[in-house]
Amino acid sequence: MLRLWGLGGVGEIGGNKLLLEGGDSGVFLDFGVSMSVKRRFFSLHLRPRTPTYLSLYLMTGVIPRLGGIYREDLLRIDSPASSILDKAPKPRVDACIVSHAHIDHYGHVSLLSPNIPIYMGSTTHLLIKHRQETSSQRELEGQVLHYRDVEDNVEEERRVATFRTGDKIRLGGFTIRPIHVDHSIPASYGFVIEWGGQTIAYTGDFRMHGPKSELTWDFVEEARGVDALLVEGTRIGEVERVEERDVERDLDKWVKSHEGKLVSIMVSEMDFDRLQTVIRVAEENGRSLILPVKVMKMLESLKTAQGIKVPSLGDNVSVLLDRRGSGRYDIERDYRGWMRKTLQQLHDKGVELISGPRISKNQSKYILVLSRPESITELAWIKPEPGSPLILSTSEPHNEEQEIEREKLMNWAALLGLKVLKCHASGHAEQGSILRLISEIGAKTIIPIHTEDEELFSKLVSTHMPGSRMMRIGGTQPIITLG
Numbered sequence: 001m002l003r004l005w006g007l008g009g010v011g012e013i014g015g016n017k018l019l020l021e022g023g024d025s026g027v028f029l030d031f032g033v034s035m036s037v038k039r040r041f042f043s044l045h046l047r048p049r050t051p052t053y054l055s056l057y058l059m060t061g062v063i064p065r066l067g068g069i070y071r072e073d074l075l076r077i078d079s080p081a082s083s084i085l086d087k088a089p090k091p092r093v094d095a096c097i098v099s100h101a102h103i104d105h106y107g108h109v110s111l112l113s114p115n116i117p118i119y120m121g122s123t124t125h126l127l128i129k130h131r132q133e134t135s136s137q138r139e140l141e142g143q144v145l146h147y148r149d150v151e152d153n154v155e156e157e158r159r160v161a162t163f164r165t166g167d168k169i170r171l172g173g174f175t176i177r178p179i180h181v182d183h184s185i186p187a188s189y190g191f192v193i194e195w196g197g198q199t200i201a202y203t204g205d206f207r208m209h210g211p212k213s214e215l216t217w218d219f220v221e222e223a224r225g226v227d228a229l230l231v232e233g234t235r236i237g238e239v240e241r242v243e244e245r246d247v248e249r250d251l252d253k254w255v256k257s258h259e260g261k262l263v264s265i266m267v268s269e270m271d272f273d274r275l276q277t278v279i280r281v282a283e284e285n286g287r288s289l290i291l292p293v294k295v296m297k298m299l300e301s302l303k304t305a306q307g308i309k310v311p312s313l314g315d316n317v318s319v320l321l322d323r324r325g326s327g328r329y330d331i332e333r334d335y336r337g338w339m340r341k342t343l344q345q346l347h348d349k350g351v352e353l354i355s356g357p358r359i360s361k362n363q364s365k366y367i368l369v370l371s372r373p374e375s376i377t378e379l380a381w382i383k384p385e386p387g388s389p390l391i392l393s394t395s396e397p398h399n400e401e402q403e404i405e406r407e408k409l410m411n412w413a414a415l416l417g418l419k420v421l422k423c424h425a426s427g428h429a430e431q432g433s434i435l436r437l438i439s440e441i442g443a444k445t446i447i448p449i450h451t452e453d454e455e456l457f458s459k460l461v462s463t464h465m466p467g468s469r470m471m472r473i474g475g476t477q478p479i480i481t482l483g
Ligand SMILES: [Zn+2]
Pocket: 100, 102, 105, 183, 205, 427
């Protein structure tokens, strides 16, 4: 009997934690952070301390109540967590498979027992490593590839195996085949899983309008005719389809119409496709690109990834020096840790490092990429000419916290006299593409995940795919039997 446990990412966007159980084998499909639940109880200033992480997260439902899956060192110092889990089910878990390097899909691997091996794409490994190396906080929840035992304070490596499209992973009675899909981060995967003659496909996060949409079509081919399909429906309620080339057209138009002014663009750090678009637009318009050091470091590490082509940046790129420490932009004195090391390496390679005052003198020459909201304060030093564009090329805020963050950004833009423009192509498929994927795969059973609108999903599937059965998971029915 094949059973699916919906422990996260059901009835919510992100936080995917699905347990597929066949006979005495079990595999987690993702173990992400349930942002929607976490946000209800915790914030930057209201969060658990090391000995209370598990108990507070279990109490509030941020992580599922399952025995035998969490870090033993944390359980030993958190007795309330152990008592909560005493009576909890203890399924066998052979491994956790990570679909891609977004926190809502892999973040809470940090709390899993190191006895559970983790599987991820080789470039996903590289991206998570990059994030771990460049994050300033050494928090428990960042400890994915390594973890520090809280009792003996020794850093240990997790058991991580990497895969590529076309590999066959055998775990217990399962055979799992990862197949790439197009999403807003490189190395995103869907999976076709076989157990006891039954097949199930899991899309991970996907889109069909991105520059690499053929990857999603490869997944569709491999998944065709599976018994059950676990499909993400983030944008099931949206019909608008903006493609990357639409973003490129807008960016190009705006750079051209703001001759003589500094162009600043806000881009998500790991949105590699968007970075490529910005690089092309800069080149076509004869502007030099200024990147945040973190983004430059990521591009440098992606150069070592198989199957990913990082555009050559040549002399056309420089790296922004944030104003820190003494305020004199002295690499040795003002920057620390990975940042100092990276800046030094880039400097040795001949990459230009550029400070705000220097950008200020030559505004029309540059496109400045910003990847974090707080980077807007750098513009206070650069002093862009009034009416200079600030292009927001990230997803729209979709929760209260992000709304507040956006409001602050808009206040800064107003204070600095910037003109705010927006263009973005989503990492997720819109309604038409989701339905197309479902009908092409033609599974007998369809299970929606990663969506807040299962009602609409149900309605659309029953109208467009009358031959398929829709199964919902979560709420009062957290475990369903397949086949
Ligand atoms: Zn994602």
